[in-house]
Amino acid sequence: MSTSPLSPARADPSGVARQTSTARVIFASFIGTAIEFYDFYVYATAAALVIGPVFFPHGSATAQALSAFVTFGIAFVARPIGSFLFGHFGDRIGRKSTLVASLLVMGLSTTLIGFLPGYDALGSIAPILLCVLRFGQGIGLGGEWGGAALLATEYAPAGRRGWFGMFPQLGPSVGFLASNGLFFGLALTLSDSQFREWGWRVPFVVSAALVALGLYVRLKIAETPAFKAAVERKERVRVPVLTLLAKHGWPTLLGSLSMVVCYTLFYISTVFSLSYGVSALHIPRQTFLGMLCIAVVFMGLATPLSAWASDRFGRKPVLIVGIVAAILSGFTMAPLLGSGSLPLVLLFLVIELFLMGATFAPMGALLPELFPTSVRYTGAGVAYNLGGILGASVAPYIAQVLAARGGLTWVGAYVSTAAFVSLIGVLCMRETRDTNLM
Template sequence: MSTSPSSPAVTSPAEAADTSSRSRIVFASFIGTAIEFYDFYVYATAAALVIGPVFFPHGSATAQALSAFVTFGIAFIARPIGSFLFGHFGDRIGRKSTLVASLLVMGVSTTLIGFVPGYDAIGSLAPVLLCILRFGQGIGLGGEWGGAALLATENAPAGRRAWFGMFPQLGPSVGFLAANGLFFGLALALTDEQFRSWGWRVPFIASAVLVALGLYVRMKIAETPAFRAAIERRERVRVPLVSLIARHAKPTLAGAFAMVVCYTLFYISTVFTLSYGVSTLHFTRQSFLGLLCFAVLFMALATPLSAWASDRFGRRPVLIAGIVAAIASGFAMAPLVGSGSTPLVALFLTIELFLMGVTFAPMGALLPELFPTPVRYTGAGVSYNLGGILGASVAPYIAQMLAARGGLAWVGGYVSVAAAVSLIAVLSIRETRDVQLS
């Protein structure tokens, strides 16, 4: 039976948390992912605009872009490692302390990137240091999402798990808007020379302030009821990853492939199109960043709508509808983006990011629901971050190559194929709306 957040506890450990406690928990899950994804997207934006010429100055503009996108992909390789590492401790010692550690790793790595000298100053050591810190970003983010999703869903009242799981899913929209908004402001305020010399470093260094805020909020929250119950029942496993591989390999892979559509939609429509729009369509940096800031508002709008629908109708129907639309959207890329028309490019970005919100929101509940409590942190995090390798790490690189060889129609076809892979995965997953997490 569904209850409102203010209803008294009657059925499950999750409903034992009062309204004020849930509000703090929801805010902690949201603010952490917003900060972590701000850090991550700051690099994505910089990779599209400035990382190539600053750290890989030799070669053509295309070669610089490809090199920058390789460093972009390094973090996605690191993210599953982070999910293994932090997932182990999240399932062994608790969600709260693990989330604090992941945020700290991410924040330190991001801030230090802002201080790495360019190639002209220290030569080949510059890209080496950049890659090490980018790897650190991936480790931190790999431990973030699974814990934030569990923090929200394991405290959710009955019948509203997707709604609560939506708040960490809002973090990427806000983080992206903050990152791109700051780059947009810098593009307006600085000359190209100033931006390339020092301006691009400002968003990285500013991360230190945001991380301090996130750490303060997370230190104030309590452990989740589901994990406390698992401790009382002595259900914790010695090595969660081993148990996950031995007993839960199928849902792990299904969850990973289901995530591919989310990553592909987002990183093709932001990182690749930003690079393509500035270098090939000759948009100014500030104008294209402005289009992305506008379009991401529709991603933020779609997130609560999709979460509400997945609580009402189930996770699978909402995901299937969104993925089918994503398959169709790939065919719109060449005519809309290739036109070079500002309204048509904005329309394409809006469609893709809206569909990203539709397909992303239910994952906050779906992935935790695929796994039992003793391996839930590890399982949800590994699925989420393996999906990142499959759907995001190589997406801008592949798109850059496809655009060079076959044009935007090939890139659109890549989007459609990636969405079709996720459709097959979702069809293989059972409906999880009524699964008990305790």
């Protein structure tokens, strides 16, 4: 008797096989995004702490931070390219093999960054190679999320797609907690000189072991029922991206706009706030990293709560409430983060990351629901990653410039504006909760 993830319920009257295979699919969708986002957040944290001095040892600390944040943004430019590339094969060949390939690209790029010599050893070649590997990170992540979301939602039972789509959305919380926790441990055990010399490389190298785990899990899953049905009906299109642009441009745009708030909340409250807290507020690095570890737990708590609500009340109502709260949260940045008081700074981080989880969770179901099976991998991935360009690629850079010129009040206004952009996208969008993915 088959116990693959695609085994029909009638294969086991007791339902045990169906439950076991469902758990396998859920874990495969979760573990992949956890590892991929671990890799991505490792670089984000390093960019805020050491990438500038190691690879761009010129000018002031502000100039170094800006240079590091430029390399941070490169991956977001690469992500839509990755979503086009992997989306093509995901819609043409299948979800499983494409997800394996995206994990390999991401993991290899991250591990190599850990072994890359700095400017002192290679000169100007070092930042060039860093940019190349950072671009590779973006390509891999561009193909990861859409496939993981489809893996969960295309196998979800009726009425529970938001809940199933929540599991890849939990990956970022766990990935961030793992990467930030590792940096936190290094900050506690190493001196500043040791950390800058070699300690920051450890989380990058650890990625290799995590990728091996992810590959093991993903190689044991099979294709989703929706994709198999599309193959049997001969619904695959020759060039998915052309079909997407020609027939599904509007939902792609709205999906991209809806994602802006998630990215902005996260990267302003982590990457920018970490850099600002350490450099401008003079909060010890390990202290700020510890506060981020606490705050991201609230992001993880908000994720299942919001996913459940999206199944109960619909995607749009839940997102509208979360986005309106995010708009208001921009006004708390100056009084809370700017105070320099550790309890108030922690409160700001908790608010922002809780709202990130609340707005991010429904996206695991909503973005796949916007597109038909023939272009779903491409469409969900492109919408997700175009939102990354708008909401995250330049967010830390812009925040750094705004903080230098106008203070945290301007940065808070930037957060509110980004959330308002997402509100427009969601209001123009149709409710997708009852969409049939088959």
